[in-house]
Amino acid sequence: MKTTQTKTKVLTANRLTDGISVWLGANGEWTTSLKDAFLARHEDAVAAITAAGDQALADNRVVDVNVIEIEETSSGPRPFRLRERIRADGPTIDYAPASAAQASHAA
Amino acid sequence: MTVIWTQNGIVENDPWVSGAAEDPPKLLPLAEALEHAQDNAAFGVVLQPADDVRKLEPILDRIAIVALPFPVFSDGRGFSQAMLLRQRLGYTGELRAVGTVLLDQVPLMLRTGFDSFEVEHVPTIERLSKNRLPGIDLHYQPAADKAEATLGYSWRRTAILNG
Amino acid sequence: MYRYDEFDHAFVAARVSQFRDQVERRLSGEISEDAFKPLRLMNGVYLQLHAYMLRVAVPYGTLNSRQMRKLAHIARTYDRGYGHFTTRQNIQYNWPALSDVPAILEELAEVEMHSIQTSGNCIRNVTADHFAGAAADEVADPRPYAEILRQWSSVHPEFSYLPRKFKIAVIASGHDRAAIQTHDIGLQLKQDDQGRFGFAVWIGGGQGRTPLLAKKIKDFLPESDLLSYVTAIVRVYNLHGRRDNKYKARIKILVHETGVEELTREIDAEWAHIRDGELKLPEADIAAINAYFTPPELVDRAEGWGELAAWKKSDPGFADWVGRNVAPHRHPDYAMVTISLKPIGGIPGDASADQMDAVARLAEEYGHDEIRVTHEQNLVLPHVALADLEPLYRALLADGLATANAGLITDIIACPGLDYCALANARSIPVAQEISSRFGDPARQAEIGDLKIKISGCINACGHHHVGHIGILGVEKKGTELYQISLGGSGDENASIGQITGRGFGPDEITDAIETVVETYLASRSSADETFIECYRRIGAEPFKAALYNSEAEAA
Numbered sequence: 001m002k003t004t005q006t007k008t009k010v011l012t013a014n015r016l017t018d019g020i021s022v023w024l025g026a027n028g029e030w031t032t033s034l035k036d037a038f039l040a041r042h043e044d045a046v047a048a049i050t051a052a053g054d055q056a057l058a059d060n061r062v063v064d065v066n067v068i069e070i071e072e073t074s075s076g077p078r079p080f081r082l083r084e085r086i087r088a089d090g091p092t093i094d095y096a097p098a099s100a101a102q103a104s105h106a107a
Numbered sequence: 108m109t110v111i112w113t114q115n116g117i118v119e120n121d122p123w124v125s126g127a128a129e130d131p132p133k134l135l136p137l138a139e140a141l142e143h144a145q146d147n148a149a150f151g152v153v154l155q156p157a158d159d160v161r162k163l164e165p166i167l168d169r170i171a172i173v174a175l176p177f178p179v180f181s182d183g184r185g186f187s188q189a190m191l192l193r194q195r196l197g198y199t200g201e202l203r204a205v206g207t208v209l210l211d212q213v214p215l216m217l218r219t220g221f222d223s224f225e226v227e228h229v230p231t232i233e234r235l236s237k238n239r240l241p242g243i244d245l246h247y248q249p250a251a252d253k254a255e256a257t258l259g260y261s262w263r264r265t266a267i268l269n270g
Numbered sequence: 271m272y273r274y275d276e277f278d279h280a281f282v283a284a285r286v287s288q289f290r291d292q293v294e295r296r297l298s299g300e301i302s303e304d305a306f307k308p309l310r311l312m313n314g315v316y317l318q319l320h321a322y323m324l325r326v327a328v329p330y331g332t333l334n335s336r337q338m339r340k341l342a343h344i345a346r347t348y349d350r351g352y353g354h355f356t357t358r359q360n361i362q363y364n365w366p367a368l369s370d371v372p373a374i375l376e377e378l379a380e381v382e383m384h385s386i387q388t389s390g391n392c393i394r395n396v397t398a399d400h401f402a403g404a405a406a407d408e409v410a411d412p413r414p415y416a417e418i419l420r421q422w423s424s425v426h427p428e429f430s431y432l433p434r435k436f437k438i439a440v441i442a443s444g445h446d447r448a449a450i451q452t453h454d455i456g457l458q459l460k461q462d463d464q465g466r467f468g469f470a471v472w473i474g475g476g477q478g479r480t481p482l483l484a485k486k487i488k489d490f491l492p493e494s495d496l497l498s499y500v501t502a503i504v505r506v507y508n509l510h511g512r513r514d515n516k517y518k519a520r521i522k523i524l525v526h527e528t529g530v531e532e533l534t535r536e537i538d539a540e541w542a543h544i545r546d547g548e549l550k551l552p553e554a555d556i557a558a559i560n561a562y563f564t565p566p567e568l569v570d571r572a573e574g575w576g577e578l579a580a581w582k583k584s585d586p587g588f589a590d591w592v593g594r595n596v597a598p599h600r601h602p603d604y605a606m607v608t609i610s611l612k613p614i615g616g617i618p619g620d621a622s623a624d625q626m627d628a629v630a631r632l633a634e635e636y637g638h639d640e641i642r643v644t645h646e647q648n649l650v651l652p653h654v655a656l657a658d659l660e661p662l663y664r665a666l667l668a669d670g671l672a673t674a675n676a677g678l679i680t681d682i683i684a685c686p687g688l689d690y691c692a693l694a695n696a697r698s699i700p701v702a703q704e705i706s707s708r709f710g711d712p713a714r715q716a717e718i719g720d721l722k723i724k725i726s727g728c729i730n731a732c733g734h735h736h737v738g739h740i741g742i743l744g745v746e747k748k749g750t751e752l753y754q755i756s757l758g759g760s761g762d763e764n765a766s767i768g769q770i771t772g773r774g775f776g777p778d779e780i781t782d783a784i785e786t787v788v789e790t791y792l793a794s795r796s797s798a799d800e801t802f803i804e805c806y807r808r809i810g811a812e813p814f815k816a817a818l819y820n821s822e823a824e825a826a
Contacts, residue, residue: 211301219428241288
């Protein structure tokens with residue numbers, strides 16, 4: 001007999017003032033690091049984070065609030081969706097400005 | 108809380124706002140308005156965004172007020188309807204914006220010919236009653252409002268403030 | 271180029287105050303995010319995956335060195351030291367704080383720039399041929415008309431809440447370098463047999479979920495009727511465009527569903543009422559705006575011919591760059607220079623603040639202080655003397671801006687994709703980088719010749735993949751990225767929408783698939799002079815599909 005495993009969830013949003021991606025931490029504050037997010041493993045916890053998200057939206061602290069599913073791994077929470085992994089880790093490209101001394105490849 | 112606002116301030120005892128629930132509606136939809144025009148009393152019309160305003164042409168002189176709804180603020184059809192009423196049909200009666208009327212759209216509504224506003228949004232009511240509108244008084248295009256052609260190009264206008 | 275007068279300065283200043291007030295009301299909660307969203311969009315502020323994004327308008331892709339320096343300064347001061355030039359000739363910053371945007375707009379206003387209507391359901395940046403004012407094949411510079419449209423459309427009270435975005439492009443040549451057939455309104459400036467100026471008018475082009483090419487509805491619209499006719503089109507669209515479905519709301523759908531003849535009848539009927547009214551453009555106004563676009567004084571510099579020949583002989587790299595990135599100017603002693611923002615393996619369209627400053631300096635020194643942004647995410651110096659090409663090249667080389675690949679396979683157009691964009695389903699930049707690296711060898715690029723690859727990370731098609739010779743569309747399938755290939759698209763005067771080849775390719779297969787397409791072309795072309803698009807149009811999709819999907823084993 002199998003028991004259905006509900007996936008662990010975290011709450012994510014973007015800060016209103018600067019748009020930076022944030023996650024709801026264990027202490028109820030918003031953190032810029034997914035590693036520090038509060039992990040909601042049960043229905044009650046998910047309800048609690050959802051309510052916290054609604055409140056933060058109403059308080060004009062964040063926008064675009066979403067409950068997302070993560071996988072608990074040894075190196076921390078890992079979102080299932082690629083999009084959320086990119087939100088957590090930043091752009092997958094090295095967007096640091098090209099060095100001005102970089103020689104171009106002539107065609 | 109619903110108020111009626113014009114550039115002269117909040118209107119008390121607006122004749123077109125229904126009082127008690129059992130009062131007959133004072134603003135008629137298009138089809139009824141076209142029938143009703145036989146009677147002598149001036150009446151009001153409320154159109155829908157998909158209505159063709161030109162249908163009012165034959166009965167325009169009987170109409171005291173036209174209300175144009177903005178069901179959501181992103182539905183901008185009312186702006187074109189207003190322009191056509193003012194500029195094409197030469198309608199000079201009251202033109203009221205109803206529905207979702209928010210502060211930042213009011214300056215655009217004023218320019219397209221609206222002169223009264225039914226407002227429910229509290230922060231909007233507050234700003235309107237202080238006459239603190241967020242519009243820009245320099246215009247890059249003519250519209251239905253009274254505005255002056257300005258030195259420069261033919262398409263520019265400046266608002267006539269205070270009158 | 272156009273210079274603000276007192277009216278323009280006062281307007282942008284008022285606009286900045288207006289937005290500052292709106293931001294304050296948002297931060298205080300006086301207006302909700304729902305109500306604020308269209309307001310911030312109309313000031314070019316998006317919310318993306320990691321941060322806000324600010325899209326600054328570069329009207330018809332034209333700017334000067336002072337403005338470019340300001341863009342560099344903004345990148346350094348308010349962002350992370352770089353910007354991204356877009357497929358609509360604008361620039362985007364990926365990391366501004368909302369609370370900083372009013373200050374950024376104030377700084378932009380100092381140099382006559384703004385972010386007005388770079389997003390939202392309103393009339394967007396009017397784009398134009400990036401070689402305008404310099405190309406030999408134009409009847410006249412189309413940009414004065416783009417400027418008139420820009421002014422007229424700014425905070426237009428009737429057209430600020432259209433069913434969807436509205437994009438206009440203007441050219442002045444039979445060679446369409448602005449992809450007008452993919453625009454809501456496309457305008458081609460021409461002259462009648464009495465030499466009077468007017469426009470051929472197209473409507474209903476657009477990419478996205480339902481790519482459609484525009485239909486020509488008027489052969490010659492006299493220039494004085496420009497504003498009244500565009501008003502008639504947009505008014506009919508505003509009243510009748512669909513509002514029930516975001517993906518069916520552009521004017522292209524209205525054209526498709528109503529029929530172009532019927533819609534044109536409605537437009538003409540509306541136009542008849544307003545044609546001779548206050549929107550009629552007086553000759554004096556057209557002349558006054560035209561005067562801002564008087565070409566720079568270009569002194570004869572015939573010594574450039576001999577010098578150029580000598581430099582090319584002594585430096586093959588320089589010769590390659592001239593061959594690819596330098597195009598003939600109306601004045602024989604001058605040239606139009608494309609500054610590639612596509613370094614091999616680099617991020618298409620990005621420029622660092624240092625690079626922006628470098629371009630500004632070079633525009634002043636060698637380019638008569640004029641810079642253009644192309645819709646293919648490169649920059650242009652439209653007026654460079656042949657005699658100055660070599661020192662210009664040296665300087666560009668030092669700043670990583672001399673990649674000699676204009677129009678070649680590594681001159682890839684790519685949207686920001688899932689690395690940045692909240693709308694995306696897949697990443698586009700890493701795909702562009704890998705393809706660029708794979709084909710980076712100059713000899714190989716030269717062998718392949720003209721080939722435009724355009725990559726979009728979602729169906730919104732900001733990478734314009736539908737009109738790529740090779741288009742790549744990133745989708746999401748079962749939680750992973752998948753890339754669909756389309757072939758045979760083109761955005762020039764012989765416009766066409768690309769055809770999907772078949773099933774998509776994973777991130778680790780896509781570059782090989784592109785290689786297969788290229789190899790098929792090289793094996794099938796009738797001569798080295800037959801370009802990819804010519805070859806595709808001759809042989810069709812089948813040979814490419816067969817190569818992509820039917821061959822399982824290595825050729826014996």
